[in-house]
Amino acid sequence: MQGLLTQLIQSIVEMPARFADVALADPLSAILILFGTLFVGAASVVFGYLTLGAALSLFIRPGSTGRSPPPREAR
Template sequence: MVTPIQDAIDLVGYFSDVALGDPINVVLMLFGFLFVVVPSVAFGVLAAGGILDSILPDTLGRSPPQQGR
């Protein structure tokens, strides 16, 4: 049976066992974390900006143009 919550808890234990095995493992895990998380966050920000840009009107926050002058 699949238990995602228990698997996630076990995963933390597995990663800590690997990280505590050798000091270089900590460095390798941190670099791996950075190589995965930083691009994921950047993609998320760009995707959210694109979605918001398509939803929000272009004139948001601007005063209406003056006519008749």
């Protein structure tokens, strides 16, 4: 298990250099890596924003669990 964790950390440290090698090999590769980074980054930001909003709504308005019932008609 210790060897697996060491390999994982080592591969994470080496990954930016490998991406740089691929990006510098061809201009099209650099553009594809850039757009991939933008798509993943944008999706992460949106998901993080929604998650944070959902977590905060639990604490900001703890009494509001939904819509209030419609008003009764006077007869």
